């Protein structure tokens with residue numbers, strides 16, 4: 043009997059890569075029935091690329107082009123080509139700090155997810171942990187959601203609450219959220235695969 047092909051993940055991030063590490067570890071340890079096919083970043087020095095190299099995974103910086111908050115047209119085409127070349131079944135945004143537009147999403151319909159450090163629809167956008175702290179909310183958290191063309195507006199897949207406690211700073215809140223993210227993200231990807239919402243392509 044031939045082994046079933048694993049779901050291939052394409053992980054994209056701009057930062058230190060702690061979510062990526064949690065996902066790659068879960069794959070390696072067999073807790074997540076998937077494999078990381080490629081890691082891409084818009085930041086040449088990003089920790090995520092160094093971690094990917096440490097795991098022996100294919101990792102590439104792709105220049106995002108001239109804009110600050112999105113990919114320019116040729117960059118977007120390069121990201122799509124790299125993900126297709128790696129035969130990615132699911133695109134996993136892990137701290138990717140740019141908005142993806144229609145052409146990218148049309149290349150991977152219903153196959154792009156993101157993790158956001160707040161309980162959406164509260165606090166979309168940047169530094170959400172700081173937005174939550176500044177508002178004085180007692181409970182924030184993190185959200186895994188499908189990506190659409192809006193800013194953190196796609197359909198919610200999973201959420202977990204994280205308390206804000208007396209004496210918290212933006213840093214302590216973000217760290218507490220990130221500890222939860224590192225469990226929630228691999229777990230949620232696993233559930234999507236188990237439920238058949240994400241499948242390995244036949245190729």
Ligand code: GAR
Nearest residue numbers: 057058059060061136137157158159
């Ligand atoms: C994570 O907290 C993630 O939720 C956030 O960036 C951090 C990346 O950390 N994403 C966003 O704010 C997206 N709008 P990491 O590089 O250690 O995974």
